[in-house]
Amino acid sequence: MTTLDAAHLKLAPKVLLHDHLDGGLRPATVLELAAETGYDRLPADDVEGLARWFREAADSGSLVRYLETFEHTVAVMQTVGALERVARECVEDLADDNVVYAEVRYAPEQHLEQGLTLDEVVEAVLRGFADGERVAAERGKQITVRCLVTAMRHAARSLEIAELAVRYRDRGVVGFDIAGAEAGHPPTRHLGAFEYMRASSAPFTIHAGEAFGLPSIHEAIGFCGADRLGHGVRVIDDIELPEGAHPADRSFTGAKLGLIANVVRDKRIPLELCPSSNVQTGAVASLAEHPFNVLARLRFRVTVNTDNRLMGDTSMTKEFALLAEHFGYGWADFERFTVNAMKSAFIHFDERLRFIDDVIKPGYAVLLG
Template sequence: MITEEQCRTAPKVLLHDHLDGGLRPATVLELAHETGYGALPADDADALATWFATAANSGSLETYLETFAHTVGVMQTASALTRVARECVEDLSTDGVVYAEVRFAPELHVEKGLSLDDVMEAVLAGFAEGADEARAQGRPIVVRCLVTAMRHAARSREIAELAVTYRDRGVAGFDIAGAEAGFPPSRHLDAFEYLRGECAHFTIHAGEAFGLPSIHEAIAFCGAERLGHGVRVMDDVTLPGGGVSPGRPVDGATLGRVAHYVRDKRIPLELCPSSNVQTGAVASLADHPFDVLARLRFRVTVNTDNRLMSDTSMSREFMLLHRQFGYDWADFERFTVNAMKSAFLPFDERIALIDGVIKPGFARLKSQRFDG
């Protein structure tokens, strides 16, 4: 058996984590008092944590996204943004994450007069402070930023230019997020064409709530290098006997053209098990196609999405998958290497982390298993 404490010591790679979805409840309260934000639904940290988890557990992506009004509401000053970014890195490093790409939408943090550049400077400063502190405590972590545009807005080209401006200062790439239904990724083709022209990396939230057409547009029209969630690629996979119950044979599975393309091109799936259940992308963890997709050799990765709303961490996501599908350290090493290979980081830096940190870390865990 694998324990959560052991999972915390495993070197983990996180590709899909939202800055405004990972605040500490106590920080939300303190920032609300400091900034004059008075709309919180609870006035103590434990009650607030419970409210976020309960409100997010609606089975609807749109309702799930409403919880962000409160976290974004307290992230409207430079000092608040820097603090949240710093604490994010501290929390990830404590959880054993060695590489993380944390995303946020700068356009959501200008309500009190900050410019987009002010927002970027504040967040990147916080990431740097958090990494320095983690290194000093013997828990080195590499953190990069993904700059996100909101798919229902009309600022994606402007935000894409912001990502390129800061790409040598800690930004790894670009993303679009928000409710999928009615806001297809093809609405933002000018942004993606600009990014391709600049040889810049980007991922796209697709296949979480809306289904296969969202994935098709993201890869065929927009050229996404990764799929944010992408869980609905399973809509294009037919298993003998149907269903995705654990252990169901995958021999003889039939893949449609979109699923074939995703697998053949090794397009990474940024799967977020807990969040996918909360938003209704899947009915339950037992119904999650993670294991089927893994056994069909799609490039699956494990992610948190929103640690506050899902009351989760990378270690907890590992434990959920271990309990549900019986994964061992060899499986988690494969998923972690998948993620590191898929990171928007220069090739030599990826290899250095795989060979110098990830593989030795899992080798130690495997030896502990056999040593008792």
């Protein structure tokens, strides 16, 4: 069996379902785009300093403070050229980390300040993804990247964005999402958008159970009908662990699940867990206390994700390494989490199966020896 270290973890095939385009820019790209567009509000003027600022600003323990960092990245993503470049580099960076399939999300409504239309934003990002796939292939890396369009939960354009998702679903957009501060902005405010998605037989995920708690998850699945939960980490609040249990235990026999937790597990609703980000936003106190392991051992459909690679100074390889360090996972565990993610992707069944049978399982077979 191959040694489970950072170098070999990077070789493992990975599937990423929760990654924000505007949260994954290269610091150098932020600086260059700011110079091109005349944006002069960056908090640092060198690559190292800017990278450090994003990381430290995001480490506030507050989702609201965490979200403020996006002011700078969104500001430099207001032109066709900038969107194409950021999307292309996103694909290149994910491919370098051996991500073989990714669904990357962003909010088109946030990129209209210089006159672009919603359709122009989507088309620019899709061109960037396609260019990135070609560049990756030229470098010997095969990757498929699809798009989730996101509506901001504090705004009132969710139905319009849902219609955008359906309009482009055969051209690279595979689903819909709502994001932004949870408190005071429940998903039920956007029922019209979710009803439109269901009527169009189109899948969607909802940011829920991150900063808020069980009520957010209940609304997302009970009222809105979410196919996946963005984060969903607070489902742990509906699980009573055996006395003396520790988050790093290998078994949680005797754990008692409440109604919401049972529904999430029974229906195999995927959890888009983002370990590093969940600590940064204060959703959990520390990686050692992250409920990922509890949920994985209790056979919830857990997936591993980056959320925002710039703010978290992270990658899928780093997230895998952290989980291995804190919970003692091996190659078979990471294969299961990766298959979980691929099963939960918003592409068609035959495509998901092809990735599992032709890419993921063979890749892990080599690592398992």
